[in-house]
Amino acid sequence: MADVTVTEHLLLHQKQTPQATGQFTGLLYDLILSGKTISRRINKAGLLDILGGTGEVNVQGENVQKLDEIANRIMIYRMxxxxxxxxxxxxxxxxxxxxxxEFPRGDYILIFDPLDGSSNIDVxxxxxTIFSILRRPEGCTGEVALEEVLQPGRNQxxxxxxxYGPSTMLVFSTGQGVHGFTLDPGVGEFLLSHPNMRIPEQGGIYSVNEGYRNNWDAPTREAVDWFHNCExxxxxxxxxxxxxxxxADFHRTLIYGGIYMYPPYxxxxxxxxxxxxxxxxxxxxAEQAGGKASDGKRRILDLQPERLHARTPLFIGSVKDVEAVEKVYARHKTA
Incomplete structure (x- = not known):
């Protein structure tokens, strides 16, 4: 079987993917180019003196890493x-x-985290890079209003x-399953390596920072105790x-199953x-791969963001593992 690139894969599935227009394909091409550029910078980070922090704090109240700033500039410039x-x-x-x-404009909205986990680069x-693509609501013209962007995840x-790791991988979905592509440095292309990725119905790994246990709410403590003792x-x-x-934690969960938890404090x-x-x-x-994502009580994709940087608890992964957490939250609600 010949190696299949991202663009070829998208074109092959175009009949099943209504949004796979020339404009959408071009958007994805530039996203991929941005990823290749960021990957190259990360691979040379230790040689280019771009490790460590800038000394600034971002809108989230987090210390900005040099590569955060570089990745953000690359994404904005290219996209x-x-x-x-x-x-x-x-x-x-x-x-x-x-x-x-001054630039040509289209109908899509891009939401992204330019470099998730950047504090780990030094080690x-x-x-x-995480990204979400929305379409501007029909009938909207002129300057884009914030309300047009604040869409629930089900609209993606x-x-x-x-x-970016031992190999650079692109994992994405257009609503027709989840597919993974690995960057071949020799040809400079992302090639299909993980077609039709599926999350097992139940996993064997739970992922949470237990160092914050004393700050968790009661349902989270009970849920994690359940995973301590469950077979x-x-x-x-x-x-x-x-x-x-x-x-990185989600990628492992996607492949092996289980659950990733970032609970409320x-x-x-x-x-x-x-x-x-x-x-x-x-x-x-997760849903496209047969899994589930919840805030403990509600489906993540049904949550309506009230502001651009709205936050949420997250329990994501195998269906049975996420449902086990939801059952604990439901018991506490009715207690």
Whole structure:
């Protein structure tokens, strides 16, 4: 079988993917080019003196890494000129980015986290770019209003991530399943390596930062205790794995099954993860791969963002594992 590139794969499935227009294909091409550029910078980070922080704090109150800033600039520069977008939102930018009239504009909106897990770069752990693609509501013209961007995750026309690790991978969905592509440095192309990715119905791994246990709410503590003592389908106990980079932990969950949890804290009842640039795109992928994503009570893709950087708790992965958490939350609600 010949190697299949991302563009070839999209064209092959164009009849089943209504949004796979020339404009959409061009958008994806520039996203891929951005990912290749970021990957190259990351691979040379230790040689170019671009490790460590900038000394600044972003809109999320987090320390900005040098590569955060570089990845953000690459994404904005490239995607503003792609001709398919009318607006963008970056995890690193406080306000909505409207495409300048000096560039051609299209009907799509891009929401992205330019470099998830960037604090791990100094110790050479996987990081990634997460993206979500929305379509501007029909009938809207002129300057893009914030209300047009604040759409629930179920409206996404595509979502995915680019994982920078031992190999660079693109994992994405246009609503027709989840497919993974690995960058072949020799030819400079992402080639189909993981077709039709599926999350097992039940896994054997739970992923959560147990160092914050004292800050969890009661349902989360009970749910994690359940995973401590629950047996998997093959009679083994669950294992604990936590990388500390959302995109890396989710990628493992997508392949092996299990559950990733970023619960609400007593002092952060809405959790820490951003709904639009982190939780929603990964929830879209999880559902397309046969999994589930919840805030403990509601489907992530049904949540209506009230602001650009709205946050949410996240429980994502295998259906049975996520449902086990939801049952705990339901018991506490009725108690």
């Amino acid at each position: 503003e000129r792609c001709g398919a977008l009318c607006a963008m939102s970056s995890e690193e930018e406080a306000e909505l980015i409207r495409v300048s009239p 050479n752990i996987n990081v990634g 026309v595509a979502a995915g991530y680019i994982l 998997t389908q093959d009679g083994k106990f669950y294992s604990s794995r936590y990388v500390g980079a959302l995109v 007593v002092n952060k009842p809405n959790g820490k993860l951003r709904l639009m640039c982190e939780a929603s795109p990964l929830a879209f992928l």
